[in-house]
Amino acid sequence: MNQTRITTEGLTNARPGREAPPGSGRPTGSADRERRRGSRRRRPAEAFRSYYGLPVLNPPVWEAREIAGYFFLGGLAGASSVVAAIAQRTGQRSVVAPAKVAAAGAVTLSLAALVKDLGRPTRALNMLRVLKPTSPMSVGTWVLSCYAPAAIGAAGSELTGLLPAVGATATGVAAALGPAVASYTAVLISDTAVPAWHDARREMPAVFVSSAASAAAGVGLLACRDSDAIPLRRLAIGSAAAEIVAEQVMERRLDPAVAKAYHEPKPEKLLRASRTLSAFGAAVALLAGHHRVGRRVAGTALIAASALTRFGIFHAGMASARDPEATIGPQRARLAS
Amino acid sequence: MPAGHGVEAATQDPAGISGWLDHPPRMGFFTDTSVCIGCKACEVACKEWNQVPEDGLNLTGMSFDNTAGLGADTWRHVAFIERAETDSDAGFRWLMSSDVCKHCTEAACLDVCPTGAIFRTEFGTVVVQEDVCNGCGYCVPACPYGVLDKREGDGRIFKCTLCYDRLSDGQEPACAKACPTDSIQFGPLDELRERAQGKLDQLVEAGHPGAQLYGADPGDGVGGAGAFFLLLDEPEVYGLPPDPVVTTRHLGEMWRSAGLAAAALGAGIIGAFVGSRR
């Protein structure tokens, strides 16, 4: 019965329509029951429920080449700056200039990649409108905007021999910021809702820095003289091992629903190749690092492995963003527990 | 690094902590899907008001949903769920629900936006400024609900503005205004939360077991949504994450790991070199 009364005075007890109850659906009448009895169940029980299997998230709009490339180049640059500064101190002269140049070149390219990936490249400078502690990209941009001039200055001074004092400061600044440059991108991708990235947040920096170190070691191996090879070989072996281990630990710690993204064909292929090349590079560095050719092979392998890691992780993220189960599964499990 | 996060989770005055000293009450949406008639007026009204481009003809086969999801060119999306419980006598139900940006209390998109294109307005809403966004794309994967996206051929990111322009003039958002059944209710958030609880109680009492509020709890993973919902089934059925947590809640932890890693990088390199000094 409608609670409204209309007396000669007027209408009382009105209630807004939004308070209406939901509908009751299609009832099942005897005929329906009869008809459906014995008819096969039309929908198999679903393991998890989703909206037509559509992703919950909107997958990143980033291009693999630009963004994975930027992660790789940033890592290479940051670690190379550290290598350059240390090598300068410890006297591996043959490494210094190439490392500085690599850092400068890589950071320049990485910035270019970043800008290229912007939807509105002409607005790149808007990155410096604000300094947002909550945004790894903002923090990273500000770090990069200090780091890049330093790295470029260090390389410039190194190559030209000009302004040595500035060069030294620049080298120091670049080395000090290098680890930040190499690691902040790990925070950048972890700081998303993409399960394969976010849930890997504890290990991601380790993967990124070891991958960065690998790449820097690779650069060093390519460039160094025989006499300077030992530290780079050690760095290469250590970082390659770390990269493999960190990446494996990362995958294994993930919820299976999330980890499966790393086993999608594309990321799986890239990461397997990365692991193989890392292991190969480390082995060659160990066994044949005293030869120039061996170093070249090892260095190339490590640089490639580092890049492949980033692309692998990138694509794993894309796959997991597209997979509703990766988002819903762990959340459901969390709620259930 | 951003130590303020725990505190922020507790506050329900996002505008206040975002530098709006003397601001109006927090405004939001209560979308009561139990009275939605799936008419999509909200979709059209939003597009007309915001001059959002049409995004193509695509018969999806997903019941009456040919829009498919929120994105750069869809700021309101009506989901249709045909739920047949063939094994029971409960029969068949057709659920409809209009999705929108949640205007999170702790908004990941806003937190991560490097340009300040996304900002918290004086109404507590989360808005992308199209004159600032440079299309870096970071906000897209940051959002745990899949709300934002890049517009093809434009490069910038778009999403619901909660009709910031209209609110500025004291007007109701276009979608809420159009909604024939008041499924979309706009107003001060506290009022809406109270009203929603009342409606939920009413439904629970009437025996609707699936009925639940979604995003109404300030204690949830995003500090409560500014646009929350009353659903008749589990969130994932509507394409919503069941228990999203704003990614920046873990930012401190991430920076700590990164700091450790960075230190390890430095140490590792030094170790490699120093130990081998001839």
Next chain:
Amino acid sequence: MTDLGWPVLRQLLGPDRTARGSAAASARSRSLRARTATADKVVKSVCPYCGVGCGQNVYVKDGQVVQIEGDPDSAISRGRLCPKGSASLQLTTGDARLHQVLYRRPYAADWEPLDLDTAMDMIADRVIATRRETFEWEHEGKRTRRTMGIAHLGGATLDNEENYLIKKLWTSLGIVQIENQARVCHSSTVAGLGTSFGRGGATTCMQDLQNSDCIIIEGSNFAEAHPVGFQWVMEARARGAKMIHVDPHFSRTSALADLFVPIRAGTDIAFLGGVINYVLDNDKWFHDYVVRYTNASTIIDDEFADTEDLAGMFSGFDRDERKYDFQTWQYRSDDSNDSNDSGDSDDADSTRPLNHRSSGAVRSSGRGESHGSGGAAISTKEPPRDETLQHPQCVFQILRRHYARYTPEMVERVCGTPKEIFAEACRLITDNSGPDRTTAFAYAVGWTQHTVGAQYIRAASVLQLLLGNIGRPGGGIQALRGHASIQGSSDIPTLFNLLPGYLAMPHAEEHHNLDDFVEADRHDKGFWANMREYAVSLLKAWWGPAATPDNDFCFDYLPRLTGDHSTYQTVLEQIEGRCKGYFLMGENPAVGSANTRMQRLGMANLDWLVVRDFSLIESATWWKDGREIQTGELVTEQIATEVFFLPAASHTEKDGSFTNTNRLLQWHHAAKEPDGDARSDLWFVYHLGRRIREKLAGSSDPMDRPVLDLTWDYPVEGSHDEPSADCVLAEINGFDAQGEPLTAYTQLEADGSTACGCWIYCGVYADGVNQAARREPWRNQNWLGTKWGWAWPADRRILYNRASADPDGKPWSDRKALVWWDAEAGKWDGHDVPDFVPDKSPAYVPDEDADGPDALAGDDPFIMQADGKGWLYVPSGLVDGPLPAHYEPQESPVDNPLYAQQASPSRKLIQHVDNQFSPSGTQPGADVYPFVLTTYRLTEHFTAGGMSRWQPYLAELQPELFCEVSPELAEYRQLEHNGWATVISARHAIEARVHVTDRMSPLVVDGRVVHQIGMPFHWGPNGYAKGDAVNELVAMALDPNVHIQEDKALQVDIRPGRRPRGPALLDLVEEHRRRAGVTVDTGHGI
């Protein structure tokens, strides 16, 4: 602080340290304004799509419309708009609109641009020439003064003022084939409601649904087709009311129902008959209401025989003529020397003998639609009654016998509705009816579009009368009409059989002069007794000073009918070459009308065609891309038809009024002038008329007198010389001899001293004020919104509201007070304008010789009825039976379980090679078309698509035509979800995408499984979202009262995959027909 340019500085120096708020706001953001707030002006308007009539605010900046949204003040819509209303900006300002006149020369392959002025001139010449060539002074010896050479279609999207001028000009030119959407949409409503209650409009208003205790939506997809009106259903549900949806398909309306009742399409009379039987059997009827306010006690002629006696026919059926003689259906006459002349059974094509009231004979009835505002005439002024309801020939007892076999078991057998669901529906309806509670019915074209459409509505009327639900708050029958002004285009009819205000068009057979005309239709009792006043005032409005008492007020200027000249008949006339010129003004028959193939074939045979629309709809381009061009049956270069396309102005570009589904007139104001060649239809008709009159000015041909004598001097304004719609409305309202506006139709005179263009609209311009433009916000008035717009008749919102009070004038219940007798003041008082003589006491008993309104007793609430009563039984006015009986649709896979008679014996079929029918039931070949197809609407599209398929914001929401099938049928026919299927009827075949869905469910009917297929009908081959037109499948099988087509139930086959292209398409259709043994005679048995 905010002036610090670089946000980082604001961040560091201001309160927003993390730069997530005020510091990050750009200058643009800080100065953002809503364009609704910065507009130069806000123009009040009305949504141009459907009949709900939602209020719109149109925002104008720098002379351009920048936004259209809901008007929060509207008493109907309260600011809300559905997706279509919300897309109005795109409709009116989008690039789908053309602004250039286009011309297709005979035999030309393409359009060419044409100058507007030249086009107008050419059209005027064509009209004059065709008229001269085809003018018909006489037809079979009877004076007709008309032309059958020109026809018109369209009106429901147009303003009342436009419809008025169209009808006026065309009629003065002798054109009779004037039709609009009302024919195909709700014509059966006018007949069904009109004969039951006296007026053919919804008995209630949208807002009053909030007071219902139970709402039954049946034959309507309320939430999808009238979404904003549906808020009032939700309002009722919020307050505890129950909503029942009875429908073949589970729709968005069903999703919000408290009870969904599945039903087989085409069986509602069985269903409603079942409820009636339940009510009678269980004594659930409202005794006092039924006895005092209905004709339950009236005694019927002894000769009357029911369907129960005659195996499914009523007495009086003439098998040769396939028509009823309804002599025996009449009220028993006191007067024993009844003459035997009888009414003819067809609506207007009858060859009816004159019936003089003096003879006491039955006056002819039929003309179902002419009861739009005046019920049918009856033979006797005071028929005998038995208030004990015991007399075996009293209506009540006849009713009981008639429905006795409509048991729940029978309902399940016929409708496929499970017994227990039916029982639940009966319980809800009856529990929520009575003195304290009211139940409302809402229906639309799920009921009207059947070969027994009028009887569907009658069945609901019978039930609502038995339950005492008419005229009361929360009760009534809500006829949900279609277009923005479809009600208006029925009231001011661009319809062949009507004159404004539901006066009938004169018939050549019997209406030789004004006296004959009036005598044939007027009642002795009630307000229809004053019909002469209405007719004379109309003639004065049209012919002004030329209309004098001496010349019968120019009655002879009116062209006469000789039969059915409805739109489907016109198509035949075109195919046969008699109709040569065609105006399509806002209608798209190549998509919307039944049997689109015949529509195109008809147009291909015209000399000239004028299309006025926003975009190039299918009806404008068939000569170059129609189906027959693709199959090779027609060749563009061989088609002689000259085609003019004239772009129309939109609702934002013209003043005018729409009449919504609840008889409410609302004015929309022009926000700007139309661009380019776009012009209003008012402009078109006015200037065309002006040109024709100029061209004929010197003529002495008597043929031209009517158009030359026509009052046609409307002031023009603006840069386009737009005629003043306001002045047209003033003429419609009427004025007295001094030219002062009238305030009520009771002021009309038969002596020629008053002029009134539409008597039922008299009062809309009361006091010289446009009452349709009243916009008192809903918050400031009662729930009926009585100060919002103006409703006919006499601004009443709930019709027959005298019935909301008991015979003594007191509300039946203090929960349901609407109007009541204030004894002290000696007048009726209430929340609504009383639908009664204001000072007539409930106790009033008329004198024996009282006439007209004076003859109404104080307890006769149905003041337009000849006996003042609601009609449970219709003794006259309908041609297919006095009581609704269940007949199967023309095409049905089922044998009628109720009667030996399969389909309505008097149904009207068009026999033509392109309009063949499948065999039905157990006839051989019926299994070739084994499935029931029903067609309907989607929220996102509008009718034939001219206002939605071209609008990207709407098109993208439902991009393609689809058919909905149950999983069972999909499995049976191997249909794949989201794949393609081909649907084949005895007319044609179309393709559609497949939705396999639990919303469709097979029914068990008479022991076997019947599969139903549902299809929305909005697509056609043009526009942005394209698809086949469903009406390729639909046949011209018509209701005999009003000639509405059976869109809602037909037989088809379905198979997976796309349809063949080219000539192979015809082979597919032919091969099906061959297998089924279909011939032109199939389905034509009685």
